[in-house]
Amino acid sequence: GENVEQHPSTLSVQEGDSAVIKCTYSDSASNYFPWYKQELGKRPQLIIDIRSNVGEKKDQRIAVTLNKTAKHFSLHITETQPEDSAVYFCAASENSGAGSYQLTFGKGTKLSVIP
Amino acid sequence: NAGVTQTPKFQVLKTGQSMTLQCAQDMNHNSMYWYRQDPGMGLRLIYYSASEGTTDKGEVPNGYNVSRLNKREFSLRLESAAPSQTSVYFCASSLTGGGYGYTFGSGTRLTVV
Numbered sequence: 001g002e003n004v005e006q007h008p009s010t011l012s013v014q015e016g017d018s019a020v021i022k023c024t025y026s027d028s029a030s031n032y033f034p035w036y037k038q039e040l041g042k043r044p045q046l047i048i049d050i051r052s053n054v055g056e057k058k059d060q061r062i063a064v065t066l067n068k069t070a071k072h073f074s075l076h077i078t079e080t081q082p083e084d085s086a087v088y089f090c091a092a093s094e095n096s097g098a099g100s101y102q103l104t105f106g107k108g109t110k111l112s113v114i115p
Numbered sequence: 116n117a118g119v120t121q122t123p124k125f126q127v128l129k130t131g132q133s134m135t136l137q138c139a140q141d142m143n144h145n146s147m148y149w150y151r152q153d154p155g156m157g158l159r160l161i162y163y164s165a166s167e168g169t170t171d172k173g174e175v176p177n178g179y180n181v182s183r184l185n186k187r188e189f190s191l192r193l194e195s196a197a198p199s200q201t202s203v204y205f206c207a208s209s210l211t212g213g214g215y216g217y218t219f220g221s222g223t224r225l226t227v228v
Binding site: 001006009031032034042043044045046049051089093095096100101102103104105106107108 | 146148150156160163165169171173174205211212213214217219220222
């Protein structure tokens, strides 16, 4: 099955700086890579995603890049704000056959933005 | 539009007791999932249902059973709870096929003593 590695596990940045979280995946057939943000005590929420036919996608202060050859993808947050503090999860879509897909998640990165 | 609704939000069980976690979605999604979240372990798939009438095991199915009652509802049952099943459980749903993100429920915090 798919294996997703996520680094770093914790990340502290000063307000206004950029944050980068990196993930690698093992299954070259994976073709969908979402990122989720989870605030303390809340549910994970989709913040951005990228498909394998795209190399980069941007939405305001967040961007995701994908390198299919190297099997890694990254989340970039610019001009960080205290409200960006949360746990971020990357995921890769695994095809288990007969049109059935599931997401395999990384273990998460706890981002702290210091005012 | 409620999205994905899970009940209960909190539960304490004694070892050996049974319970069912309920999940319902109103987004007309075909696929539904149960994950557990433990500190430092991320989200691990317990069971999933690609469509009404089908269920399959995920990464950590031991000690659990599921029922896809209809297109809207997908329940998770613990037949004989163990302390190792203390966790936060999330239900999620999505459109069928690769390339679709999940919508998660608000979670159930389960403690087994």
